[in-house]
Structure formats: C-alpha cells, structure tokens
Amino acid sequence: MFTLLVRLPDETVEVTAIARDDAGGLVATSTTRVSGAELAETIRIGEATATRWVWDDTAKWYPRLLEQGLRVERCVDLRLCHAILRLSAATRGTPIHGATRGPWDVPQGAIVDSTALFVVEPESLPDPLAEFLAQRSAIEASPGRAGLELLTAAESTGALIAVEMRRRGIPWSADRHDALLADRLGPRPAPGERPQLLQEALTEVRLALDAPDLNPDSPAELVRALRAAGLQVTSTRQWELSRLEHPAIEPLLRYKKMQRLLVANGWAWLDAWVVGGRFRPEYVPAGAATGRWGTSGGGALQLPRAVRGAVVADPGWTLVVADASQLEPRILTALAHDEAMARAGDGDLYEGIVASGAVATRAEAKVAMLGAMYGATQGDGGRLLPRLARAFPRAIALVEEAARVGEQGGVVSTFLGRSSPPPGSMVDELPPENGRAQADSGMRAWGRFTRNFVVQGTAAEWALCWLGILRRELGRRFGTGADDPHLVFFLHDEVVIHAPVESAEAVAALVEEAAAEAGRLLFGRAPVRFPVTVAVVTTYADAK
C-alpha cells in the first residue's frame, strides 16, 4: 500500500514497503536499496499495483521521475503533511502536534541536514520512516480523521499536479505577446530607451508639471513635483491621483499603467520566462498559511489581463478555461449550513442576495459579502454588513465567531482540519506593539486574518479536491500521454486545460462534473451548488 522512498547520501534509494500488521498497526515489512537507474523499474512495478509513494518532498522527487516518463498516481508528501498536522487542532495530544520547528519545517525543495547549514547532496529529510509513522498515528487517532485523510491526500496530489503543470508549461506565444506590447507601448525600443508611447506620456507630464528632468519612477521625486505644482498629495498611488484635477494627472496615470506593464510583463519578462513557447512558473503548494498555493518566478499569480492574449493553444488544440463562480461565499454557505444563503445561491449568488431583499443591487451584494468575509468596518462593506447579518444570520455568525477567536489569540480551522498558525508565529506579522491602541489594532488585524482563514482555507481545500478529481478523470478518460488533454494552469479558483480540439467539449463537461463532485466530497448532500463558468477558447484573453 505505502512504499517509502529515501535518497541516501550516495545517491542510491532505499525502498521500504509498509503494511498493516495483524493488530492493524503500520510496520516496515521489507527494505531494499536500488540505484538511480533501477528506481525506474521499481516505480513501474509499484504503479501497476496502486502504490502510494511516500517521500519527503514532491518538488525534489517528482521532476526527475517525469523526466524519465514516470507518472505517479498517488503519493504522500511528508513535508506538506507535516505542516498540516503540526498545526492542526485535530491532532491535539499527539507528538506531532505543536512540535517545535524542526528540519521538516522548511520551504519546498530545501536541502538540509542536521550537521551543516548548506549541503549539496539532495539527501532526504531526516528519518522519514519515523516521520511517516508519527503522521499516520496522529491522523488515525484524530477525531477529525476523515477530514485529515482527505486533506493530506488532496495536498499530496496537488503537489504532483504542481510539478506536472510546470513540466507541461502554459502555451505562450512570444509573437502575440510582442504584438500586444507594441500595440500598448509602442515598438520594442533599443536597450535603455523608453518605448515611444511612454516617452510621449512622460513628455506631457514633465510639461504640465514644469519639471523637465522629472524621474517619474521615483515616488519621492514625483510627490515633490506634484506638490510644487500645487497638488496636495501624500503619495503617488493611483486612487489618490485619480481624484485630482490637473493637466498632469491623465498623462501621469497613463504613464504609470504603461510603465507597470513594461516592467512586470514587458519584453524583458518575455525573454526571461517564455522558452520554447511555454511559460513555466514554479508552483508552491500551501505557499500561503491558508493552504492556497503560491508561485515563484514570472509572477504567475498576477498575470495581467493585458497579456492574456499571448496565452494561445497549439494548432489543433484549445484551452478549456474554468473558474468557480463566487466560490468563497458558497463555501461559507456550506460551512455555516445557511439555508437562506443556499437558496440565494441557486443561481447567481449576488442576484440571489438582492432577491432576498437584503440589499438593493448586485454590486452592493458583492461588496457586502466580501466585506463580511474580510472584516470590513467602514465604507460600503461595513455599512451593509448589518443588513446581510439580518438576512443570513448563520453565515455571518460563522465569520464573526472566527474573528472573535482570532482577536482573543485562539486558533481556527478549515472544514478539513487545517488550522491557523498561533498568533505571533508568522514572520510577516505586524511589528511588536508598544502601546495599548497598537496592541488592540494588532489583535483586530489578527481577527480579520482568522475570519478570512476559515473561508479562504476551505475554498482552497475545495479547489484542491476539484483539481485532484480533474487530474484523475482526465487520466482515466483521455490518458496521460503527450497528446492528451492536461492541466496547464491553476489559480485559486480557476483552471486552464490544454486540450486537443476534438476533446474540448468532453473536457468542458468533465470540469463541471468535477466541481460538483468536489462539493459532494467535502460537504456531502448539503444543498450548496458549486457552479463553474467554462469557456472553450483559443486564447486565454477570450475567457470571461
């Protein structure tokens, strides 16, 4: 059932079969040692018998296997599962719960050992067999066992998908990208030169501010120039500038838009990140504390709409682009068993909220809902919250309670059992407060984090299940070869599948079925729908 793989310092791999003994406990039954070359055969045999591979870190193992054409169906990513189980409230009382940070608490792909700061050999993390057995004990003893079984399995499958997607890459047309840039910025300039349209906008700004040498990319200098022109600004942010009346403002905002595109996704980006017609970001499963994925390299989490026209299917292929509609409020509905909100979500959720009489317009419904999940206290979100609470008391009570727990220093958990980190443990937290007011503000901020954690984190679990089901079914129905439809992009509540044209309709149907199945997998027969918007397109820009 389980086979543990451990890479030794000499590059050989220790293969340990793990099975249940008569008492139902897990024990290592046999250990062999294979060379790198022999490993391929081990994997092939194991795949034929539905083995779940156990290894320290998918990001370290799986790229090399894929390189050899070895796709793996199931695994246990000990590093990712360790992070879940160490913090989970559902493992309280087990040795892994609350363990001090150790060698397993490292970033994806990290290479460490206990004796040195830097180690070159891709050695496995220390004592993976003990770690695995400790994890299994913690899961099997947990009152939240079912949730943790699903969560750790989905997390591990996600790690496989992350590596597979990077290997396939997002189909990216450098020619289209170049044309898009030329259209918006002017033709590609010589190195060190500004593109023509930026230069023109900048000239207008300098003229209007009477600042011929202005460096528009220096916020400090720009603020000085704007103030010298009589404008009361404290920053150079868009939203602050856009409310000013001055001839410099329009060209300045135009400049900033273009500069942003140039700097973030201009020709330099294209040269650096698109190779052989593919963009290959590195995905970082659970890069966020909520379980959402992060990415690294190329800013894949923030692909601007302006360049999505460069994502183009290969000839004879198509892109199936799908996103889960209003995922987070629907997740909240299921978490809170809010039947009124479930009824509102029968069709478009925000229209349903309007129909309930809680608010007047769809826009109000949206901002009120987001405000409730983020903890808005002011503005339209804060103002509309009481009306939402009257119409949907259960849903609002759930997020209010999550906020209260956080403000009091407590821990909240997602539906499947991922728990929020204890306050004070996150690196990026607010600086140590000195005054009472600052301390209170810090606790309120933490309350907003825990408030959102339960919703965002459970949405991430739903998405992970959706993704896992999609992968499994794509494999079953179409195969896993180079010419078969495959996932190429995933972003929180959205997926892109690159598919041969003839399979597009079947893939699109599958995406919807998988969403419904993910809902059932998490929430059983709860009356909450998880509709997806699916588009079959040639370019990503044409989706929604």
Added chain:
DNA sequence: CACTGATGCGCG
C-alpha cells in the same frame, strides 16, 4: 557593493 524595508500595483 549587497542587503533590507517601503512603496506601489498586478492577480484571486
């Protein structure tokens, strides 16, 4: 010169 934090803005 290399590093760090702040700024600003793109995405869900």
Added chain:
DNA sequence: AAAGCGCGCATCAGTG
C-alpha cells in the same frame, strides 16, 4: 491614504 483577506515582483531609498 485606505477602508477589508491572501499573494509576488520590480524599483527606490536608506543602511551597513
């Protein structure tokens, strides 16, 4: 100068 969550990245400005 955001209000209201979660990210990544480029650039500037200040420091060692």
